[in-house]
Amino acid sequence: MTNTQLTLIQIDNYGPWTVTPEPRREMDLQTLQSRLFADLAQFVGSRDGYVFFTRFDNMVAVTNGLDRTDHELMQESIRNRYPVTLSLGVGVDEVPVEALERATEEIQLAGSAQDGDRREVLGGEFYTGSATGDLNIAHFDVNDATGKYTDRLNEFDSFIHIEQGYASLMRHMREAHGALSFFVGGDNIISVCPSLTESEYRSAIEHVESEVGVELKVGVGTGESAHVAGFAAKHALEDCRHRGTDVEFEAAPAQVSDD
Known part of the structure; x- marks a missing residue:
């Protein structure tokens, strides 16, 4: 039986930030997004996970083996080095899309992606199994x-x-x-x-x-x-x-x- 732990990574208030106080240069935004993805890929990859960029302001990570402390450290690392913060939702299920649905709900229940008051949500469940074929x-x-x-x-x-x-x-x-x-x-x-x-x-x-x-x-x-x-x-x-x-x-x- 498979048990996939997925983490939805969402940049907080990213849309409004890109046009405040005025629209930012597109290549500056592309550079920020690509560097952010690279840093997250290195962080999660060093813990044997995978990260996929999807739309860049939202990313999906396979995080079996990463616990709450790892996720908190991920948020801290980005907060200390970037002008944006991350909200993280975590879900576990035999079917990957169901795990992602659970992870998504954790973030959506805390507020909109463009809610200026939502910062660094971290919610969900973490898989603690140890089977070799998870x-x-x-x-x-x-x-x-x-x-x-x-x-x-x-x-x-x-x-x-x-x-x-x-x-x-x-x-x-x-x-x-x-x-x-x-x-x-x-x-x-x-x-x-x-x-x-x-x-x-x-x-x-x-x-x-x-x-x-x-x-x-x-x-x-x-x-x-x-x-x-x-x-x-x-x-x-x-x-x-x-x-x-x-x-x-x-x-x-x-x-x-x-x-």
Whole structure:
């Protein structure tokens, strides 16, 4: 049985801040957002979690293994170094989207994202289990993206094809299974999933190819943290490449290198 702990990271009062006392330069905002994401990725990643940028003013983190103290330290670290603060909601469930719903409610009940009086909310539940298979991470990759797109099309048209594949997969995995899928650059998509069968992953791949003509393969890993499960998924994806298969599973090894 999977138990996914998700943290919704939301910048407090960010919309009004970007135009107060007057609209701020767009590249200054983009720089702040990218640096904030990088710092959060480093903080959570050093504790074996994953962070996904979604809309940048909102981010989603897989935080199995991080407790309340870790979340408080995250808020303190950002408060001390940035002109903005973070509210954090935490949820746990077998189905990732349900965990995110719980995390979202914790923040929404405390006030609007544009409420100037809401600061550094921290609410929700933290998973305390210790089973080795608590997380399922699926790492999807576009088949021969370089040959089909990068080396043949201009970058914007390549981007359109990749994004169409991502949008189709993201929608299917959420609606069919309650899984959450995130674009992580290049032609890679990472999904946080409940326990799914090989046929269910294969069905997702077939759906994307049928809907938008993008061919995918996927490696699936399990483990007690996002890093451990994700590393196993990377190895499974390499098995797909070597074997010419579409779906491969790999359980996490007893220990995972930090390299």
